[in-house]
Amino acid sequence: MNPTESTLIELRDAIASKAVSAVEATRAYLDRIEAHDDGIHSYHEVYTDRAVQRAQAVDAGDVTGPLAGVPIAIKDLLCTDYGHTTCSSKMLANFQAPYTATAVKRLEDAGAVILGKTNMDEFAMGSSTENSANITTRNPWDTDRVPGGSSGGSSAAIAADLCAASIGSDTGGSIRQPAALCGVVGMKPTYGRISRYGLIAFASSLDQIGPFTHTIADTALLLKVMMGHDPLDSTSADVPVPDDIDKVDDAPKNLRIGIARQYMSDSNDPAVAAATQQAIEIYKDHGAQIVEVDLPHTEYGIPVYYIVATAEASSNLARYDGVHYGHRTDKAADLIDLYCRSRAEGFGDEVKRRIMLGTYALSSGYYDAYYDRALKVRRLIANDFESAFKSCDAILCPTTTAPAFKVGEKADDPLSMYLNDVYTVNCNLAGNAGISLPGGTTNVDGKDLPVGVQLLGPAFDESRLLKIARIYEAATKYYVQRPSL
Amino acid sequence: MSTPKPITEDDVRHVAKLSRLHVTDEDVHHFTGQLAAVLDYIGKLNELDVDGVEPMVHPMELVNVLRPDQEQPGITTDSALANAPAKTPPFFKVPKVLGDGPSA
Numbered sequence: 001m002n003p004t005e006s007t008l009i010e011l012r013d014a015i016a017s018k019a020v021s022a023v024e025a026t027r028a029y030l031d032r033i034e035a036h037d038d039g040i041h042s043y044h045e046v047y048t049d050r051a052v053q054r055a056q057a058v059d060a061g062d063v064t065g066p067l068a069g070v071p072i073a074i075k076d077l078l079c080t081d082y083g084h085t086t087c088s089s090k091m092l093a094n095f096q097a098p099y100t101a102t103a104v105k106r107l108e109d110a111g112a113v114i115l116g117k118t119n120m121d122e123f124a125m126g127s128s129t130e131n132s133a134n135i136t137t138r139n140p141w142d143t144d145r146v147p148g149g150s151s152g153g154s155s156a157a158i159a160a161d162l163c164a165a166s167i168g169s170d171t172g173g174s175i176r177q178p179a180a181l182c183g184v185v186g187m188k189p190t191y192g193r194i195s196r197y198g199l200i201a202f203a204s205s206l207d208q209i210g211p212f213t214h215t216i217a218d219t220a221l222l223l224k225v226m227m228g229h230d231p232l233d234s235t236s237a238d239v240p241v242p243d244d245i246d247k248v249d250d251a252p253k254n255l256r257i258g259i260a261r262q263y264m265s266d267s268n269d270p271a272v273a274a275a276t277q278q279a280i281e282i283y284k285d286h287g288a289q290i291v292e293v294d295l296p297h298t299e300y301g302i303p304v305y306y307i308v309a310t311a312e313a314s315s316n317l318a319r320y321d322g323v324h325y326g327h328r329t330d331k332a333a334d335l336i337d338l339y340c341r342s343r344a345e346g347f348g349d350e351v352k353r354r355i356m357l358g359t360y361a362l363s364s365g366y367y368d369a370y371y372d373r374a375l376k377v378r379r380l381i382a383n384d385f386e387s388a389f390k391s392c393d394a395i396l397c398p399t400t401t402a403p404a405f406k407v408g409e410k411a412d413d414p415l416s417m418y419l420n421d422v423y424t425v426n427c428n429l430a431g432n433a434g435i436s437l438p439g440g441t442t443n444v445d446g447k448d449l450p451v452g453v454q455l456l457g458p459a460f461d462e463s464r465l466l467k468i469a470r471i472y473e474a475a476t477k478y479y480v481q482r483p484s485l
Numbered sequence: 486m487s488t489p490k491p492i493t494e495d496d497v498r499h500v501a502k503l504s505r506l507h508v509t510d511e512d513v514h515h516f517t518g519q520l521a522a523v524l525d526y527i528g529k530l531n532e533l534d535v536d537g538v539e540p541m542v543h544p545m546e547l548v549n550v551l552r553p554d555q556e557q558p559g560i561t562t563d564s565a566l567a568n569a570p571a572k573t574p575p576f577f578k579v580p581k582v583l584g585d586g587p588s589a
Contacts, residue, residue, distance in 0.1 A: 098564040191544040205543045234550035235543075303527040314504065321505075323577050325568030335582050336505070344507035352506055356497065357520055359504045369489045373530050375540035380533070382541055415522050431544025459544070 003028040008164045008218040015069035022058035022069030042157035046116035068111030073163035076117035079198040088132035091346030101198025118153030127420040140483040142447040145404040148178030155182040166212045173424025176436035180399035180452020190459040191431035192237035195230030203312040206428040220246040245463040248470040255288035258392030262298035269402040271442030293388035301426040307374035314358030382430040389458040399436040399452030438478040
């Protein structure tokens with residue numbers, strides 16, 4: 001078998017049965033990274049020696065578990081007590097975390113081999129990886145285009161088979177949007193499902209870790225490993241993880257799929273609209289009831305998000321002071337000047353914009369007009385979902401309005417970049433679960449570009465959402481489509 | 486609720502100061518235009534009547550999360566100082582705060 005052409009579960013089983021060794025599998029991915037990542041730039045740092053040593057330990061039987069020997073890439077905002085954790089920021093270019101994130105520790109305890117860290121928009125602020133202080137990751141389907149973001153390095157790495165799975169984080173769509181643009185499965189679990197301990201914070205009431213894979217079954221396995229309460233994160237949910245979460249082929253009976261007109265806009269790209277329509281037909285053929293649901297506050301999601309997320313970011317990023325860790329200016333006149341210059345030199349423009357916007361929204365005289373009002377509209381958005389989920393099991397909609405855009409196309413227009421998250425952000429505001437699925441490809445300028453189909457589900461019922469997603473995957477098998485590198 | 490007045494360059498200078506971000510005149514000019522466009526879009530929230538709506542600060546309505554008051558291993562001093570750009574162990578080092586230094 002060729003380890004880089006199999007699914008995560010196929011590879012795991014092949015390693016378990018000794019059809020392939022963990023070292024062979026890890027080396028196959030490392031070779032592929034060496035051969036192809038120069039044109040994609042999905043990785044920031046690759047842990048070659050450590051990965052091979054971990055794989056040797058698996059082959060020796062010293063490391064076992066449900067992910068034994070499986071090579072995984074992680075987004076460069078998940079702390080590890082080896083290598084660097086940079087958030088693709090000059091601020092943290094040399095930062096070496098003193099501890100490992102719970103999510104990563106659980107992967108490693110399950111036997112996973114961490115290949116390296118992936119490029120991202122600085123501090124997870126962006127939708128294209130163009131805000132990385134290092135480099136822009138390219139979409140493997142068309143290297144003139146962005147992979148999406150902020151977890152664009154992770155989505156590009158799995159799409160190009162430079163890992164068997166990857167991990168990202170989703171604050172307003174940062175897993176699902178790049179998954180859609182790269183043609184892979186990307187899931188944001190319910191808020192609180194996966195511990196945020198060791199995840200460098202952007203917006204603490206929205207951030208959630210999740211996986212990128214080719215298949216639903218692979219995603220289910222990774223969720224089973226990573227989810228569950230963690231005493232080290234006081235916001236991690238103490239809600240049991242269902243045992244049957246990885247039984248994705250047990251299709252639910254009497255299924256009701258919700259369609260909201262607010263997501264079926266005329267401005268959707270025709271290929272996106274067609275993919276959504278095809279998904280509706282697939283669920284109809286499966287015997288599901290298609291019900292109309294109303295999410296009347298959908299259009300207010302982006303404005304709410306850019307108040308709530310930036311307000312939280314302005315507070316979270318106050319810790320970068322040039323004193324405790326991170327970049328420090330060599331031009332400081334006094335302590336305040338040290339803070340101001342270290343931060344001005346260490347942060348990129350998008351991070352500065354968001355810190356200032358959040359600070360403004362929280363500042364005296366503007367708090368009621370912006371922050372408080374945004375929190376009230378956030379409640380209305382959450383209420384919309386709550387009433388919609390009384391009449392359906394999941395809401396079917398596009399992940400993005402269009403396939404991947406070109407590098408540079410939106411880079412100088414923050415607002416147009418923000419609108420990328422129009423179909424993903426409300427799920428974060430409400431705290432629900434959402435998943436983007438490969439919805440086939442559309443030919444643009446001679447290149448096949450993926451489009452995504454999204455399913456949104458109620459909080460803490462990932463198990464059912466995955467089973468619903470599997471119905472679509474089994475009918476389409478779009479996951480077999482791969483970019484030619 | 487009336488719509489707040491548009492953000493000005495002076496507002497941006499003030500916010501940059503609150504945010505502890507050194508900005509040049511060119512930065513201020515650049516950011517003012519971009520923030521004004523975003524805030525204009527955010528002004529859309531004024532279309533809604535939110536009287537009586539309970540603000541939602543978090544998806545989980547948490548109160549306090551407590552644990553038993555028992556000693557547990559934590560981060561060591563060496564480890565906490567490992568990434569410090571300037572230090573005199575066991576201390577972080579900062580420019581002079583008191584005395585004849587320029588006032589903040």
